[in-house]
Amino acid sequence: MTPEKSSNYVAFIGLDWADRSHQICLRVAEAGNDELSVLVQDSTAIHAWANALRVRFPHGRIALALEQSRGALIYALSSHEHLDLYPINPAMVARYRSAAKTSGSKHDPLDASLICELVRLHCDWLRVLRPMAAPVRELQLLVEARRRCVNQRLALGNQLTALLKSYYPQALELVGTDLGAPLVAAFLARWPTPDALRRARRTTLRNFYYAHGVRSSACIEERLTIAQQIVPLTDDAAVLAVQPMLVHVVLEQLKVLHHAVAQQDKRIRSVFNAHDDAALFSCLPGAGEQLAPRLFVAFGQDRTRFPSVRQLQQYSGIAPVREQSGQSCWTHWRWHCPKFLRQSFHEFAGCSIPQSRWAKAYYQQQRERGKSHHQALRALAFKWQRIIFRCWQSGELYDESRYIDALRKKGSALVSRIDALGTRAA
Known part of the structure; x- marks a missing residue:
């Protein structure tokens, strides 16, 4: 963690959650000892514990990390403004544990301590949970x-x-x-x-x-x-x-x-039609009544949620992963990602093909290059994300003819395919 980010918190908490009780590891900033405790899964106990933290640390924020991004515990803790929640992928904790304990040792207090250490030392690896507005959620x-x-x-x-x-x-x-x-x-x-x-x-x-x-x-x-x-x-x-x-x-x-x-x-x-951005997603070719709300949820209302389209592409699992070692290089799809989110973009890409000339041309180009059906759809979804992200940031509605004109100005190889599709349609 950078010194500036570390100084923002007065305490760090690692929480290893379970069905009936949760293991807690708390480390006060600038202190050297971990405080271990157990929190019962009960609404009264959870809110009492969170309020006690506010009393103990009245003038600072607390970083709390846990292997959960939604559920009863997250819903309860999100109501306490002095807590910054950091969801951690369970795979990250498992690999961090393997690096720290080569013997394979595993128990709840150890996991809580390792989660606390992750948020204390490597907070820059994590993203703080920023709840979306209630209508979006x-x-x-x-x-x-x-x-x-x-x-x-x-x-x-x-x-x-x-x-x-x-x-x-x-x-x-x-x-x-x-x-x-x-x-x-x-x-x-x-x-x-x-x-x-x-x-x-x-x-x-x-x-x-x-x-x-x-x-x-x-x-x-x-x-x-x-x-x-x-x-x-x-x-x-x-x-x-x-x-x-x-x-x-x-x-x-x-x-x-x-x-x-x-x-x-x-x-x-x-709910969807009541939102100001409904028209932005409804006008996308192939979105329809089912996929337009799902795409809106994927982007959300907060324009600062994704500083760049690359972060969205990686988070959604559409961007591939490249592994390189020495002379070998391997590119594969992203295994750890929100599956429903990736599915939304994947299905939208498929539905856009009959409705968008450039999307159909691009899909055919990818298939001719030897890509499988799903590989071609992911590649198409990758391009759609860039387009929709730009519309989302600017607030402009998608315009098919404007995008095709931009491809012409760039001399894209897709233009001849698009013109051929237009001729056949005529």
């Missing part, structure tokens, strides 16, 4: 929760597919590809087995599909033919008694998740 929690619900819905859809294949495979052709749609639950509730479907009349099935939004005559006729010619996969009474019950359980869970995602989408739109 709400949006962050919402978009992450929505993604988890969508992942659960996908997993349940796969489970439903496996169940139907075991006794009623024709149902997968009769309900379409979206297994989370209301049509699926209604169809399987009305005709839970092949025998029940075989007794249904064509008029009844046609009216059912029409009532659930299926308007294609060809699609309806194809499904009616499948239903009319259905041959049961099995006549095992045990399978036909149990599998429909399990299907019902999965469908009820899908119904809950479908409603939850709809409610989350409504709240996300409300």
Whole structure:
């Protein structure tokens, strides 16, 4: 740590957190001894401990490091303004411990002491946690929760597919590809087995599909033919008694998740559209209602959060890592990063390809150079981050034609590809 930064703090704390209690190591500035203690995971105890620190050190700030960037402990400690919180990647602590204790020794007081030493001696390696504004944090929690619900819905859809294949495979052709749609639950509730479907009349099935939004005559006729010619996969009474019950359980869970995602989408739109920067991210090609709020959360409201675009690219995991030793050099993607954040930029890059001529041209160029699909998307996301960062800093909306004109002035090799795409589109 630099002397200037060290002098900003009157004490340093390393906290090794756990589910029920936390190991504390405190070192007073200019003192030579560590003070070890245990803090119980209880809201009253946590706030009492933080207030006691304020009483003990009334005229200075305290640096507190812990292996956590969110959660109950962070939420509690963030409300105390005299504490500067430094989240530490657990991998950093593990490697620091390996360097300090080659024997492999590990216990909670040791980890707390090493975390305290990291923040005391190497604070310049760390970034202090700067909580975003409440609306931004709400949006962050919402978009992450929505993604988890969508992942659960996908997993349940796969489970439903496996169940139907075991006794009623024709149902997968009769309900379409979206297994989370209301049509699926209604169809399987009305005709839970092949025998029940075989007794249904064509008029009844046609009216059912029409009532659930299926308007294609060809699609309806194809499904009616499948239903009319259905041959049961099995006549095992045990399978036909149990599998429909399990299907019902999965469908009820899908119904809950479908409603939850709809409610989350409504709240996300409300919070996102209320922000001044909503237009800046909504105008990005391919962002749409889902990715625009996620990109906004990735950048945040504080323009000083990332002093340069390079820091954003490294933090988000889009920038690759280069390892060099002697004559060997190896470039690989970044393993330690916020995965949801990287996923947001990765997915946006993919969605921008059909909507942006230069993005499509750049993606094709990368593929022709031998890059895999995901390598090409990360390279495209790397370029998008530079563009969006500039718009974010200046407050200007993205302009596709203006960016393509800039490429022309620079004599970029992408221009001929962009013109070719424009000619084919015309």
